[in-house]
Amino acid sequence: MMKEIYYRKMLTIDDLALTPVYFILILMIAYFIRNLIVGNDEQIKKYFIPGLIFKLFGSIAVGMIYFFYYNGGDTTEYYNNALVMYGALSDDPVIFFKLLVYSYEDMDPSVFDYKGWLYFRRDPSSFFFGQITGFFSVFGFCVYTPTALLIAAFSYIGIWCLFMTFYRIYPDLHKEFAIAVLFIPSVIFWGSGILKDCFTLSSAGLCVYSFYNIFIARKRKIANLIILAMATFFCLKLKPYIIIALFPGLFFWAILIYRSRIESPFIKFLAGPVAIVLAGLAGYLAVNKLGNEFSKYSISGVLQTAEIYQDWHTILAEAGSASGYSLGTIDGSARSIITKIPAAINVTLFRPYIFEVRNPVMLLSAVESMFLLIFTIRILWKTGVRITLRAIFNNPTAFFCFFYALFFAFCVGFTAYNFGALVRYKIPCIPFYLAGLYILNKQTIIELSRNKKTNSPGNFSPETQLNS
Template sequence: MLLSANMMSFQDLFLTPIYLLLLLGLAYALRGRFTNAYTRRYFIPAYALKLGGAIALGLIYEFYYSGGDTTNYYNHAALMYKAFGDSFPVGLKLLTSDGEYDPAIYPYTSQMFWFTPGSTEMVIVRIAAVIALLCFNTYTVMAMLFATLSFTGMWAMYITFVKIRPQLYKQFTLAVFFMPSVFFWGSGLMKDSICIGALGLLFYGFYKATIQKRSIITSAAIGFLGAYVLYVTKVYILLSFLPPAMLWVFNENSQRIQSSLVRMLAKPVLIAVGVGVGAFAATNLTAGDERFDVEKIGERSKITKEYLSEYVTSGSAYDIGELDGSLNSIVKVAPMAVFTALFRPFLFEARNPVMLLSAMEATFFIYLTVMMFFRTGLFGTLRMIATEPTVTFCFLFAIIMAVGVGTTSGNFGTLVRYKIPLMPFFLAGLFIMQARVDSLARLKRGNVNLQRAA
C-alpha cells in the first residue's frame, strides 16, 4: 500500500517561499543570457506563471480531486527518498532498477504499483526522487522544480519560433506560455511537464541543426536529449514529430534550390526518404511495446478508449465513432478525432471549471481557424499551408498528434492533458498564417495606392 495521499504539509508552507525566491532570483540572474531586447520582458512572467501553474495543479489534486497521478508520482518518489534515508546504496539500487526483483529493495518496490520493467511512469518517479533529495521531499518545491525543467524546454521552443518569425514574438508568447491548459497541465509534478519540455528541446535542436545548420554538434545533442526523454516517456509524441520534421527539412532546403527542374526531380526522392525514415522510426522504436507497437495500435486504441469512456465519472466522455481494433477503423474516425482534439469540448459540454477553460481555448481555436478560412477561402488557406514550410510542419504535427490522442482518450478530462504538446504548434501555425495574410493585404493596399498616385 502506498504512503498517505496527503502530499502537502507545514513543510511546504515553510520551504516553498524560500525556494520560490531562490528560483526567481536565479531566473533574474540568467535572463540576460537567454533573451534579447524583445523577449526579455516575457521571461520572468512566463516562468512565474509556470511556477504558479505547478502550485495550482497540486492544490487542485489535493483538495478537489483528492489524489491522482501527481499524488502517485509523489508517493513513489517518497519511497525512494525514504530508501536513501535508510541506506544510500539501497536507495541508489532502487533508483537505477528497472522493475527487476531484488530482496534488498523489495520492502519499497512492494509498495510501488508502477515498479514494472520498462515503466514510463518510473522515469518520472526517478526524476522526482532526485529532485526530492534537493528539497527534503517537499511536494510543492518538487512541483516547482518540475515546472523549471519544463520551462527550460518551452523557452527553447519559444525562441525557436521567434527565430523563424521574429515579428511575431508577442503572439508566440500566447501560443507557448499563456494558454491555460498548457501552463496548468504542463507545469506540475506530472509526466506532461517533462514531455512538453522535452518536445521544446527537440524542436530547438532539430531546427538549429538541420535547418539553420548552426552549432550542429551542440544543437544535435540538445535535440537528441529531448528525443530520448520522449522515447522513454511518451514515444507517440516523438513518432508524431519525426515525419513532419523530415518534410520540413525537405521543404526548407528545396526552396533554396534555384533550378526548378532540379527541385522538381529532388522532391519525390526527398519525400520518399522522409516517409521511409518516419516508417522506420514508427516500426522500430515501438517494436515489441505492448502499448505503442504499430501492429497493435488499433487494438490498443480500442481498449484504451473503451476503458477511459467506461470509467470516467465526470460526465465528460465523447464518442468519435466505432473502433474495432483495426488500423482501418482508426482511419475512418481520424477526421472526427482531429476535430475533437482541436476544437472540443464546446462551451456547452463543459462540466467543471477545468473543462470550461479547455472549452474556452477550443472556442478560440475555432474562431481563429474560421476567420482564416473566411479571409483566404478554403483553397487559399490550403495553398498557404502547403507553401509555408513551418506552417506545414506545425499543422501536420498537430494533426498527427490529434489523431492519436483523439482516438485513445475517450473523455475530455484525459484529452485536455494529452493534447497540450500540439497546442503551441497549432496556434503558432495560425499566427504565422494570419501574419502572412496581413502582409499580403498591406502589399495589395500599397499597390492600389501607387496605382492611384500614378
C-alpha cells in the same frame, strides 16, 4: 520508518514554509541567468521571467487541484514514489541509487523492503517519472510543492527553447509566439508540476530547438546533438508516441526549407514529392522500430489499442458519463481509422464545446478550444480554403507546425476515452497549432495586401525571415 514516510501527507505546514523560499530563490537565479540565456534582446527578455512565474504558479495549482478537488491521482502517486526513495536515502544511499536508476523488474533483493511501497510497477514510463520525481525531491527535502517548483523550473528550459526557435524564424511575431508557447492557460496548468506532461512537453521543445540548430541553422552541432539525444531519450521513456508524431514533421521541415533555397525550378519541383516520400518512410520506420520495443506503438498494436479505447468511448457515451465522448464504431481496420481522422482532430483541438462542460476543469479547456475554433474559422473565412492550404504548403515552418499538431491531435483524440484525459494528453500539440495559426495569419495578411495592390492572384512564397 517506511510507513511513517510513505503515509506522509502531500501538502503540509512544510509546504507553506518552504514554498515562498523556493519560489523567490528560483526567480533570483532566473533573473541572474536571464542575460546569459537571452542576451541583450530587449524584445524577448521581457517574457522570460513572466513565463517562468506562470509556470511556477501552474505547478502549485496542479498540486492543489489534485489534493483538494480530485483527492489524489497521478501526481500524488509520483510523489509517493519519491517519498520512498527519499526515505531510502536517509537509510542507505546505495539503496536510493538503485531505486533511482533501475527498472522495477531489475531491482535486486537488497531493495525488497522499499520496492513493495512503489506505485506503477507494471507501467515503466510512469515508474520512470516517479524516479525523476525522486531525484528532484532530494533538492526539495521531499516536500511536495518545492519539488514541484523545481521540476517546473527545470522543464521551463525546453519551453523557452521552443519559443526561441519560433522567434528566430519570425522575430516580428514575438508577442504571438509568447502567447502560443508560454502563456496558454491549459498548457501552463497541465504542463507544470509533478506530471509526465511537464517533462514531455519540455523534451519536445528541446527536440525542435536542437533539430533546428543542427539541420537548419547549422551551429553548435555537437552540443545540440547531445541535447537532441537526451530529449529524445526522455520522450521515448515517457511517451514514445510524441516521437512518432514529431520526427516525420521535423524531417519535412528541414527538407522543405532546403527546397526553398534551391534555385533550379526543376529540382525544386522534384524536391516536394521526395520530401513526402522520405518523411512518410521515416514515420513508418519509426512506428515499426518503436513497435519492436513498445508493442502497443506498432502498427498492429495501434489498431488493437484504438479499437479497445473506442469501445470505452461508446460505453461511456451511452452510459451518460460526465466527460466521455465517442467517435463512433471502430472495427480495427485501417479504413475505419482513416474515416475518423477529422472527428479525432476536431475533438482534440476544438472540444469540449461550451455546452459539453460538466465541471470547472473542463471549462478552461472549453474556452481555449472555442478560441482555437474561432481563430481557425476566421483565417479560413478571410482567405479561403484554397489560399490557406497553398500558404501552408509553401511555408516550411507553418507546414511543420500543422503536420505535427494535426497528426498528434488525431493520435490522442482517437485513443483518449474522455475529456478529462484528453485535456492533458493534447497539450504537446497546442502550442504548435497556435503558432502555426499565427504564422499563417501573418503570411495571409501580407499576401492579400500584396495581391490587392497588384490585382493579381499572386503566389505565396516561403518564409524570407529565416535566420541561418
